[in-house]
Amino acid sequence: MTTRFVRHPDLRHTAVDGEGIVLHLGSRRYFSVNETGVVLLEALVTPRSVDELVTTLTDAYRVSPDDARRSVVTFLERCAAAKLVVAEES
Amino acid sequence: MSPGFHVTCGDPAVRAWIGEWLEATRLEPPGAIALTVRVASEVPPTRDERTPFRQPQLEIRSGPPAGGVRITWRGDQAQACIDERAARADLVITRSALTGRDALAQGFLVAVTVFLLRRVGWHHVHAASAVDPRGRGWLLAGDAQCGKSTTAALLAAHGWGVGADDLTFLDAATAPIEVVALRAPIALRNGGLALLARAGGHPLRDGRKRGFFAEELGGRWADRVRPAIIALPRVDGGKTRVEPVERRDALAELVRWSAWVALEPALAQSHLDALARLTAQATCVRLALGPDLAEPRDVLLALVP
Numbered sequence: 477m478t479t480r481f482v483r484h485p486d487l488r489h490t491a492v493d494g495e496g497i498v499l500h501l502g503s504r505r506y507f508s509v510n511e512t513g514v515v516l517l518e519a520l521v522t523p524r525s526v527d528e529l530v531t532t533l534t535d536a537y538r539v540s541p542d543d544a545r546r547s548v549v550t551f552l553e554r555c556a557a558a559k560l561v562v563a564e565e566s
Numbered sequence: 567m568s569p570g571f572h573v574t575c576g577d578p579a580v581r582a583w584i585g586e587w588l589e590a591t592r593l594e595p596p597g598a599i600a601l602t603v604r605v606a607s608e609v610p611p612t613r614d615e616r617t618p619f620r621q622p623q624l625e626i627r628s629g630p631p632a633g634g635v636r637i638t639w640r641g642d643q644a645q646a647c648i649d650e651r652a653a654r655a656d657l658v659i660t661r662s663a664l665t666g667r668d669a670l671a672q673g674f675l676v677a678v679t680v681f682l683l684r685r686v687g688w689h690h691v692h693a694a695s696a697v698d699p700r701g702r703g704w705l706l707a708g709d710a711q712c713g714k715s716t717t718a719a720l721l722a723a724h725g726w727g728v729g730a731d732d733l734t735f736l737d738a739a740t741a742p743i744e745v746v747a748l749r750a751p752i753a754l755r756n757g758g759l760a761l762l763a764r765a766g767g768h769p770l771r772d773g774r775k776r777g778f779f780a781e782e783l784g785g786r787w788a789d790r791v792r793p794a795i796i797a798l799p800r801v802d803g804g805k806t807r808v809e810p811v812e813r814r815d816a817l818a819e820l821v822r823w824s825a826w827v828a829l830e831p832a833l834a835q836s837h838l839d840a841l842a843r844l845t846a847q848a849t850c851v852r853l854a855l856g857p858d859l860a861e862p863r864d865v866l867l868a869l870v871p
Binding site: 486488489490491492493495496497499500501504506508 | 619629812813814815817818821822825827828831834835838839841842845846
C-alpha cells in the first residue's frame with residue numbers, strides 16, 4: 477500500500493518572484509507559500525508519494541535527502557491541515 | 567448606452583435608467599455584455615441550496631452544482647442570474663427596489679457588473695487608482711477604512727489623475743496589466759472632508775458621505791492606469807511614511823482585497839494570475855497615512871521619488 481498525495485481540486489495557486497499564494501475555493505482561505513512550496517505544489521498536480529516529492533526537491537535544489545524529506549513531510553502536514561492536499565491509497 | 571452593454575427591458579423608463587447608469591460608469595468592456603431586465607412586483611422564489619457568500623445587503627451563490635451566479639439584494643428586492651460562462655445576466659427588479667435607484671445601482675447593479683466583467687477578462691480589485699505627475703500609475707488597495715478615498719481626493723487636489731477610489735478592474739488582456747476605473751465620485755466621510763478642507767461635493771446615497779470628481783478637486787480622471795506602484799495604505803496619526811513590502815506579501819493583500827476571487831472555480835485562476843502579474847510589474851509599499859498628506863507639498867511624490 478502506497479500513499480500518494482495530490483492537490484485538492486478546490487486549490488488554485490499563483491506565484492510571484494518564485495513564491496506563491498494558494499487559494500482554497502471551498503474555504504475561501506488563502507496561504508502564502510515559499511519557493512520550495514511552489515515547487516511541491518506544482519509537482520502535486522499529479523498524485524505523488526513522499527519519496528517522489530523528496531526526489532523532486534533533491535533534483536531541484538542542493539539539499540540532502542534527509543532534509544528534503546523533513547521539508548516534504550512538514551509541508552504535507554500543513555497542507556493536509558488546510559485541506560490543500562488529498563491523500564490517496566494505492 | 568455605454569458601448570459593449572446591451573440592455574433589454576420591457577419597461578422603457580427602467581431600460582433608459584440602467585443605460586444612463588452604465589454610461590455614467592464610463593466602462594467600455596472588451597466584449598459584449600447583455601442584461602435582460604424584468605420589472606416585477608416580487609422576485610419569484612428560487613430553490614438554490616448553494617451556501618451564500620454574504621456581503622452587505624447581498625447574497626451571492628456561485629459554483630457547482632447549479633453553475634453560474636445568483637445574486638440577491640436586500641432579501642428579495644432584486645435578483646440576478648448570471649450565466650456560467652457567457653457575459654449574460656437575467657435580472658428581476660421589484661418595483662419597490664426602484665424607489666431607491668441610487669442604492670439599487672450602487673448595491674446591486676455594481677455587483678452584477680463585477681461578475682459580468684469577469685467573463686470578458688476584467689477582474690475586480692477593491693482599490694483606488696491614480697497617476698502621479700511623473701506619469702507613474704498607482705494602485706492603493708485596502709479595506710473601506712484604510713484611507714483610499716481620502717488619499718484619492720488629496721492626490722486629485724495635488725493635480726494627480728485619479729481613476730477610482732474603490733472599484734477597479736484588472737484588464738487581463740494587457741501587458742503590463744492595466745487597471746480600469748469605474749467612474750464615480752470620490753466618496754468622503756467627515757474625516758476626509760475635514761482634511762480636504764473643501765465645501766460642496768455631491769450628496770451620496772447614504773447621506774453620510776459627499777462625493778467629488780477628480781476634476782472638481784484640481785485633478786483629472788484617469789480611466790486606465792498601468793500600476794508601477796502598489797500601495798497598501800492604513801490610516802496613521804503620525805507623519806506619512808512609506809515602507810517596502812515583499813511582493814509575495816503584497817500579492818496576499820491583493821487577494822485579500824479581491825474577496826470575490828474565490829467565488830467561481832472556472833475564473834479564479836485567471837483572476838489570481840492577473841493579480842500576480844500586476845504585483846510582479848510594480849514596486850510594492852506599505853503606506854502609513856498621516857494628516858500631512860493634506861499639506862500643500864506633495865508628500866507622496868517626495869516619499870516615492
